[in-house]
Amino acid sequence: MQHTFLFRKHLSTLAGLVLAVLGATTSPLPAQDTITDTIDTATNGIIATPVIPVLQVKADQVSAQVSPMLYGLMTEEINFSYEGGLYGELVRNRTFKASTNAPVYWDKVGGAVISLDTNQPLNAALNVSLKLDTSKASKDSPVGIANSGYWGIAVRPNTTYHASFYAKGEHFDGPLTISLLHVDTNHPTLTYHTSDGSVTKGLEAGSTMPGVSATIPKISGDWQKYEVTLTTGDIQPSKDNQLVISTTKPGTFFNHHGTVWFQQVSLFPPTYNNRANGNRPDIMQLLADMHPKFLRLPGGNYLEGDYINERFDWKKTIGDVSQRPGHRSPWNYWSTDGFGLMEYLNWCEDLHMEPLLAVFAGYALKHDYIKPGPDLQPYVQDALDEIEYVSGDTNTIWGAQRAIDGHPAPFPLHYVEVGNEDWFDRSGTYDGRFAQFYDAIKGKYPQLQIISTIGNDRPESQRVQSRTPDLADEHYYRTQEQMEAQSHVYDTRSRTNQTKVFVGEWATRVGRPTPNMAGALGDAAWMCCMERNSDIVLLESYAPLFVNVSDLARGGSMQWPSDLIGYDALTSYGSPSYYAQVMFSTHHGDNVLATDSQDIPTHPWQPPQRTRNGVPQGERPAPQQIPSIFYDATRDSQSGTIYLKVVNRQDTAQTVHIQISGVASIEAQGTAIVLKADSPDDTNSIQEPTKIVPATESVDGLGTDFTREFPPYSITILELKAK
Numbered sequence: 001m002q003h004t005f006l007f008r009k010h011l012s013t014l015a016g017l018v019l020a021v022l023g024a025t026t027s028p029l030p031a032q033d034t035i036t037d038t039i040d041t042a043t044n045g046i047i048a049t050p051v052i053p054v055l056q057v058k059a060d061q062v063s064a065q066v067s068p069m070l071y072g073l074m075t076e077e078i079n080f081s082y083e084g085g086l087y088g089e090l091v092r093n094r095t096f097k098a099s100t101n102a103p104v105y106w107d108k109v110g111g112a113v114i115s116l117d118t119n120q121p122l123n124a125a126l127n128v129s130l131k132l133d134t135s136k137a138s139k140d141s142p143v144g145i146a147n148s149g150y151w152g153i154a155v156r157p158n159t160t161y162h163a164s165f166y167a168k169g170e171h172f173d174g175p176l177t178i179s180l181l182h183v184d185t186n187h188p189t190l191t192y193h194t195s196d197g198s199v200t201k202g203l204e205a206g207s208t209m210p211g212v213s214a215t216i217p218k219i220s221g222d223w224q225k226y227e228v229t230l231t232t233g234d235i236q237p238s239k240d241n242q243l244v245i246s247t248t249k250p251g252t253f254f255n256h257h258g259t260v261w262f263q264q265v266s267l268f269p270p271t272y273n274n275r276a277n278g279n280r281p282d283i284m285q286l287l288a289d290m291h292p293k294f295l296r297l298p299g300g301n302y303l304e305g306d307y308i309n310e311r312f313d314w315k316k317t318i319g320d321v322s323q324r325p326g327h328r329s330p331w332n333y334w335s336t337d338g339f340g341l342m343e344y345l346n347w348c349e350d351l352h353m354e355p356l357l358a359v360f361a362g363y364a365l366k367h368d369y370i371k372p373g374p375d376l377q378p379y380v381q382d383a384l385d386e387i388e389y390v391s392g393d394t395n396t397i398w399g400a401q402r403a404i405d406g407h408p409a410p411f412p413l414h415y416v417e418v419g420n421e422d423w424f425d426r427s428g429t430y431d432g433r434f435a436q437f438y439d440a441i442k443g444k445y446p447q448l449q450i451i452s453t454i455g456n457d458r459p460e461s462q463r464v465q466s467r468t469p470d471l472a473d474e475h476y477y478r479t480q481e482q483m484e485a486q487s488h489v490y491d492t493r494s495r496t497n498q499t500k501v502f503v504g505e506w507a508t509r510v511g512r513p514t515p516n517m518a519g520a521l522g523d524a525a526w527m528c529c530m531e532r533n534s535d536i537v538l539l540e541s542y543a544p545l546f547v548n549v550s551d552l553a554r555g556g557s558m559q560w561p562s563d564l565i566g567y568d569a570l571t572s573y574g575s576p577s578y579y580a581q582v583m584f585s586t587h588h589g590d591n592v593l594a595t596d597s598q599d600i601p602t603h604p605w606q607p608p609q610r611t612r613n614g615v616p617q618g619e620r621p622a623p624q625q626i627p628s629i630f631y632d633a634t635r636d637s638q639s640g641t642i643y644l645k646v647v648n649r650q651d652t653a654q655t656v657h658i659q660i661s662g663v664a665s666i667e668a669q670g671t672a673i674v675l676k677a678d679s680p681d682d683t684n685s686i687q688e689p690t691k692i693v694p695a696t697e698s699v700d701g702l703g704t705d706f707t708r709e710f711p712p713y714s715i716t717i718l719e720l721k722a723k
């Protein structure tokens with residue numbers, strides 16, 4: 001991209017005069033377009049002196065308070081976020097409901113015959129089972145079932161895994177051997193991990209594998225749950241592994257086919273905080289490092305479902321996992337709902353964040369909707385019950401159920417969102433649906449803040465009219481330039497609107513599967529805007545949060561690029577955008593300080609033309625000059641520390657003259673936290689997880705008036721000790 005820098009002509013006294021006038025305002029809007037002439041350095045012969053941009057921080061002018069809840073997370077089952085992601089479960093399609101045609105993601109071992117069987121349900125929820133014909137088993141040739149997990153099963157050294165399953169036999173009473181087997185991708189014969197670290201080839205009959213296999217000697221003729229632990233030895237960590245359940249015994253009676261049925265075959269590694277049915281520690285740690293304040297759950301489209309019967313029906317996602325039927329997610333894969341409402345809440349508790357509960361509001365993605373009125377009432381009641389489950393005392397019906405489910409203490413709850421992206425609802429019922437939910441929820445829980453899904457960025461006529469939502473949710477999926485172009489949008493938003501802003505989904509969508517440095521720069525420009533305007537922007541959450549990067553082909557592990565955190569079965573990493581968020585959410589004060597600037601460089605941008613079905617609509621928008629430097633300043637009212645954030649999106653270093661007024665002094669020594677890259681395309685990945693990470697350095701020569709050079713493609717937070 002061509003950059004145009006701003007130069008002030010030597011004799012431009014008129015421009016200097018305008019600068020003096022505009023410099024007196026406290027608006028952080030870039031004033032440079034009106035105060036200097038723009039000269040393309042490549043084509044213009046005029047001798048010019050580069051103008052050093054000036055950035056003023058007015059430490060005695062607090063323009064807003066930083067919302068204590070500003071930085072949060074948004075989540076849903078997309079891109080294998082839970083199953084195949086955060087959720088610890090290692091077995092894919094553990095309930096055999098991912099397809100009604102075949103036991104997908106299951107392999108047969110040896111001469112096994114396997115099939116789905118609806119005649120032997122475990123219960124009404126798990127109403128199908130996997131049938132294994134054992135009759136071909138022999139001492140030299142075991143038969144069984146094998147699962148390769150979500151693009152692999154991570155197996156680590158000296159680690160204990162918890163395997164469990166339901167089974168019943170007919171003319172078969174055991175034994176069953178449960179093993180973790182390494183699949184050598186060069187020689188795809190099954191191999192055993194052994195506790196001494198060596199690997200034995202072949203699925204050997206009757207082998208006993210200390211530590212990585214366990215045997216259940218007897219299988220009942222009725223459904224029963226079986227559990228074993230498998231502890232690895234000093235092996236190499238790998239993801240090329242299978243869970244295998246096998247037998248060498250054909251059956252109990254000669255001439256009868258031995259049969260064994262399975263349901264809910266599960267394998268768990270150690271989890272974060274050692275929670276049963278818990279989460280993957282590496283991904284949890286990445287999230288913990290973000291210090292999020294809230295979690296918007298459970299979606300997104302995942303809340304709504306394609307059809308009303310495919311919504312997130314929370315009552316079917318709680319209690320014993322074997323009683324959860326599961327459902328198809330709108331992102332086109334099966335969810336067992338092992339990761340249900342209580343698991344979301346435990347996740348919140350583990351990371352000291354609050355749930356921001358989105359309740360199903362009677363509208364599904366393929367335009368199914370429920371009219372406001374009596375038809376909607378059961379859904380309103382469901383939402384009231386859900387709020388009670390999350391936050392009610394144990395003397396309430398649903399609070400008591402929560403206690404039965406293992407958590408007597410209520411979870412903190414302050415925000416409830418009614419639906420998701422209801423601007424898609426062409427029936428025009430959102431106002432009525434919102435009002436019905438709003439009245440019922442406020443009637444019972446007046447302290448709750450109710451969020452509309454139609455943001456203040458939408459035309460007034462689309463927004464909720466009949467009630468005043470406490471907040472409204474705005475979504476921004478943008479290119480880098482679009483983010484930069486809108487980086488001052490909230491500076492001029494109404495301060496009198498009662499409805500505050502929740503930016504519930506946003507991302508600079510540059511880079512796949514995870515954003516690159518260009519994405520991080522766009523995000524940082526946008527975060528400066530949100531933080532600077534945190535008097536009206538009370539909450540924000542990037543989306544989507546997660547992506548399994550194992551299979552990026554269509555229909556694979558990713559439905560939506562660009563996503564903040566990537567992982568495969570074994571390892572995970574944060575994108576440059578992730579590190580930009582960590583920097584922002586962990587380095588800010590409670591006061592937003594007034595700022596001003598002059599001579600901020602800009603670059604040209606051609607906004608895209610609106611199209612419908614690929615056909616351009618209306619006139620091509622006029623090209624714009626948009627800023628190349630972004631900033632905001634906050635101060636910790638207790639310690640006095642000023643956090644000055646500066647984003648340089650240019651391909652050259654940028655010197656900035658920084659003036660801080662309203663303080664007696666700034667200590668000469670401070671700290672800079674810098675995220676930078678050599679190219680906007682640079683990124684992190686499974687192979688290079690920490691190519692771009694923030695570096696912290698001590699800085700000298702600070703004061704109330706200093707210059708600093710900001711590297712190309714960089715995000716910097718200066719911590720200034722003010723007195």
Ligand code: AHR
Nearest residue numbers: 300301302420421543544
């Ligand atoms: O974040 C991906 C999707 O984008 C969300 O599910 C939906 O709310 C939005 O359209």
